[in-house]
Amino acid sequence: MTAPRRIRRPIRRPLAAALAVAAATLLLSGCLEYEEDICNSGEYPVLSVGGTGSACVKDGKEPDPGWARHPEGKVPLKVDDKWDVYWRTHTLDKNGKIIDAPKS
Template identity: 40%
Template sequence: MPGRARRRWAGAGPALVAVVVSLTAGGCSSSDAICGDDEYSALFMGSTAHTCVPRGQEPPEGYRRYPAGTEPKREGDEWDRYWSKHSLDEQGRLLS
């Protein structure tokens, strides 16, 4: 019987590989949203870390809003790349 089981699954290899490739290729891309539609991104002061905050709420302690017009919207966008190398201090001054 072992030979029979091998034959039944022998043709599944290429099909299984195709399924795995298609699932992983559709995973995260460089255009994924940083936060949900009902959230905004806030920067952890003195760091490049950020969190998502529900719209209408203030950022948690230690976080602040990005300066107007510089909030990253999608992973890998201009502002996401910029803020991955910069931060703000407690007074909102730019840190490099």
């Protein structure tokens, strides 16, 4: 008497299902982090002189009075990046010097 033969079943469906579940888990768990841009394409960020306000200005246009470009190398690009957090507690005075932001 011989042992019964095992029938080999394709593993494609269970494998595909497992991969789909793994991908959904990554997306829903926050492992793939989304970073929001400070400004839209074609704009650059500016900050209010003497305050912590910020805005975006179209490329090629100068900021309105009372607003200034960020110092070179200290421009926030993404929400909550190093420079976005920094400019929440710092600002520029009327001479362009970095100062602590006034307490609100």
